[in-house]
Amino acid sequence: MTLKKKTSPKYWKNIVKEDANMPPNMKYWFEMRDKYINELQPYIDQAEEEVIIKLLIYAYFLFTYI
Numbered sequence: 001m002t003l004k005k006k007t008s009p010k011y012w013k014n015i016v017k018e019d020a021n022m023p024p025n026m027k028y029w030f031e032m033r034d035k036y037i038n039e040l041q042p043y044i045d046q047a048e049e050e051v052i053i054k055l056l057i058y059a060y061f062l063f064t065y066i
Helices: 026-064
Strands: none
Touching: none
């Protein structure tokens, strides 16, 4: 079963508060994320799909036994 996403994946607009200082390694974290996103995306998609399936199962049982 494949479900299309309503919107593209969203990431934090800002990971820290506006008045907070960014950790010194924050830029490195974003660079590594960008470098490996193609390898990580299947795991992200799988986790999202598992959540959707669990929600559908929950909704089925919720509305079946009301």
